[in-house]
Amino acid sequence: MLELREIHKQWQQRPLLRGVGLRVAAGETVALLGASGSGKSTLLKIIAGLDEPESGTVWCDGQDVTRWPPEQRRFALMFQDFALFPHLDVQDNVAFGLVEQRRGRRQSRDEARAMLERFGLASHARSRTWTLSGGEQQRVALARALITRPRVLLLDEPFSALDADLREQLRREFLLRINEAGMAAVLVTHDEAEARAMARHAWRLQDGLLQPLW
Structure with a gap:
């Protein structure tokens, strides 16, 4: 279980995240939508340990990991x-x-x-x-993320650079692996x-708050 509690973050002296809370169960995928600059990627970086909240906490499996460095969290972050x-x-x-894990x-x-x-890439x-093709490179990135058996997988626009047919194929494959x-x-x-x-559930990040979509 991943849980965010009252995450606050400012950017250029304005509130970017205003008390964001979120729960994601093991085996569950949730989606975050929102305009560019709304704070989605910042929130992922806070979860991953690459950025710090000004207040609030990140929990995983009942442990407060807010001050843990990224390598101790056993989270995987995939970029586009x-x-x-x-x-x-x-x-x-x-x-x-x-x-890296020695x-x-x-x-x-x-x-x-x-x-x-x-992954059919032997x-x-x-x-x-x-x-490699774009789809093959994305499968390599997913294989690299999964091989360490992460507790949490964070996906930042992972399919945006791919064509429509390949996006649909990889969505199914990612869900199967997750x-x-x-x-x-x-x-x-x-x-x-x-x-x-x-995603089973989705939220829109707007004005620093998560609004449920479904």
């Missing part, structure tokens, strides 16, 4: 540009999080190859990421159709 490492091949991109390099690579097999294990892993997921999107396809 995939954020893959161009100097690493596909296998080592997926293995990166395990290496797993042995050989074991990390073995687990990465197994994850790539599940034949690309030694390829450079820039040689449900398999039993993690809480928060999707930031401008696309209400995408939110309806993926």
Whole structure:
């Protein structure tokens, strides 16, 4: 369970988040919609530990993680540009999080190859990421996020750079993986159709407050 309690944040001396509260159960995906600059990405960064609230707390599985550094939270954050490492091949991109957790390099690579097999990407294990299609790169990014078994998955406009058919295909795949892993997921999107396809509940962030949509 991910829970936000009374999150406040200012930006350029104006309130950006005004007492935001949210609960996301394990295995559940919720969507956040709102105009550009409304604070959606800032809220994701606060959840991930990349930014700090001025007040309020972030909880996960009954623990207050507000002051925990990102690496201790076991959350995964995916951006729309995939954020893959161009100097690493596909296998080592997926293995990166395990290496950061001080797993042995050989074991990390073995687990990465197994994850790539599940995603139908085993034949690309030694390829450079820039040689892959947009959909393949997004699958690599998801595999890298999931291999560390995160408690929470945070998705910031993950499909916006892809064509319509590929977006629909990847939405289904992401939901399957999220449900398999039993993690809480928060999707930031401008696309209400995408939110309806993926999320059980959705809120619009407006004037610093979350307004329920469904």
